[in-house]
Amino acid sequence: MSITAEVIQKDQQYSVPVAARPDFVLARGEGVTVYDADGKAYTDWVAGIAVNALGYGDKELMDVVGNQMGTGLIHVSGLYHTQAMVELAELLCTNSFADKAYFCNSGAEANEGALKFARKLAYVKENPNKTKVVSFTEAFHGRTMGALAITPKEKYQTPFKPMVPGAVVGEFNSVDSAKEVIDGDTVAVIIEPIQGEGGINVATAEFLQALRQLCDEHGATLIFDEIQCGLGRTGELWAHSFAGISPDIMTLAKPLAGGLPIGAILTTDEVAAAMSPGDHGSTFSGGAVVMRAAEVVVNRVLSPGFMEHVKEVGEYLIERLSEINSPHIKDVRGRGLMAGIELDVAPASIVNAGYEHGLLLVSSGSNVIRFVPPLIVEKKHVDELIEKLTLILEGIDAGD
Numbered sequence: 109m110s111i112t113a114e115v116i117q118k119d120q121q122y123s124v125p126v127a128a129r130p131d132f133v134l135a136r137g138e139g140v141t142v143y144d145a146d147g148k149a150y151t152d153w154v155a156g157i158a159v160n161a162l163g164y165g166d167k168e169l170m171d172v173v174g175n176q177m178g179t180g181l182i183h184v185s186g187l188y189h190t191q192a193m194v195e196l197a198e199l200l201c202t203n204s205f206a207d208k209a210y211f212c213n214s215g216a217e218a219n220e221g222a223l224k225f226a227r228k229l230a231y232v233k234e235n236p237n238k239t240k241v242v243s244f245t246e247a248f249h250g251r252t253m254g255a256l257a258i259t260p261k262e263k264y265q266t267p268f269k270p271m272v273p274g275a276v277v278g279e280f281n282s283v284d285s286a287k288e289v290i291d292g293d294t295v296a297v298i299i300e301p302i303q304g305e306g307g308i309n310v311a312t313a314e315f316l317q318a319l320r321q322l323c324d325e326h327g328a329t330l331i332f333d334e335i336q337c338g339l340g341r342t343g344e345l346w347a348h349s350f351a352g353i354s355p356d357i358m359t360l361a362k363p364l365a366g367g368l369p370i371g372a373i374l375t376t377d378e379v380a381a382a383m384s385p386g387d388h389g390s391t392f393s394g395g396a397v398v399m400r401a402a403e404v405v406v407n408r409v410l411s412p413g414f415m416e417h418v419k420e421v422g423e424y425l426i427e428r429l430s431e432i433n434s435p436h437i438k439d440v441r442g443r444g445l446m447a448g449i450e451l452d453v454a455p456a457s458i459v460n461a462g463y464e465h466g467l468l469l470v471s472s473g474s475n476v477i478r479f480v481p482p483l484i485v486e487k488k489h490v491d492e493l494i495e496k497l498t499l500i501l502e503g504i505d506a507g508d
């Protein structure tokens with residue numbers, strides 16, 4: 109039996125079936141390319157779902173992780189100080205609005221923590237009944253129970269109802285709707301400055317500014333979920349910077365540790381001061397290997413020319429996608445290396461055809477193909493993508 113056949117058979121036999129995976133087995137990666145067990149190459153426009161910012165096989169990342177492993181300190185828990193954890197906290201705080209950082213293990217966990225931080229702030233301000241959390245249409249904040257409650261998608265929520273109470277949904281980019289739903293009972297407002305899973309929808313500067321103002325008026329905590337759009341993906345360090353305002357909390361995860369599991373909550377001194385020992389925590393919080401990996405990623409994103417590269421290739425990507433002459437493309441949108449094409453055909457057919465052509469693609473929302481490649485992707489990869497995508501879209505018309 110081939111490795112591919114064996115892995116697929118074992119996956120069917122032993123894995124909980126929460127994902128429909130294609131029929132090849134990834135075996136290694138280099139740069140922006142992954143290879144399957146039969147040696148076939150795929151240019152990766154998914155990057156582990158907006159995670160592998162430095163691509164595959166980054167030498168510095170591998171060396172730093174190896175060196176930290178070599179100290180023997182893989183894990184000590186949050187009970188003890190490590191140099192690695194405070195250095196990453198300092199790096200993130202000195203390069204953002206934040207004064208304090210807390211580390212966890214995933215995006216959903218970061219959002220869960222952010223909601224607890226906001227609740228605790230209201231509690232210490234003697235507003236314990238302030239429990240309403242506002243999120244927006246098409247938002248995705250994760251799949252744990254608290255994060256799911258603020259991810260207003262019927263398909264994800266229905267089997268798991270009742271949801272955690274207090275979640276209220278406003279319309280994305282509608283200031284009028286925000287004014288209706290944010291009031292004195294609102295403890296937190298959470299938004300992705302650019303929605304990832306929801307279809308690459310960019311919040312307007314006016315909308316983010318209005319949320320800031322409404323949160324200030326009503327004493328609510330403003331949370332920016334930059335788990336997918338943050339850390340250089342838009343060509344700016346933080347996706348919200350175009351709006352000229354800051355949140356009270358920002359959550360990060362996906363690319364932060366170059367592929368190792370991590371989440372982070374960045375916040376102000378005011379919010380952090382509401383939290384006391386024992387209020388929150390996680391066994392794996394701030395593990396030294398993961399912290400060292402994240403330091404490499406953040407420093408690389410901050411290194412001269414890196415974000416200019418993201419901007420340049422991102423603009424080229426959107427320009428070239430816009431040039432594809434296909435009746436099936438209804439819109440091209442995004443910012444930096446976070447782009448999407450809206451289609452009038454099921455994205456799954458394009459994703460599947462992509463595999464045949466040696467491309468990893470992923471959908472977003474119900475009718476969008478999203479492009480969130482490693483941030484080291486180059487214009488020549490964009491050219492390859494456009495050539496293959498054009499063929500794939502022509503194939504749809506020919507009934508292939």
Ligand SMILES: Cc1ncc(COP(=O)(O)O)c(C=O)c1O
Pocket residue numbers: 157214215216217219248249250251300304305333334335336337361362
């Ligand atoms: C914006 C956003 N928030 C939260 C999450 C949840 O992150 P995780 O899958 O690490 O729990 C995701 C994941 O796709 C996301 O895109």
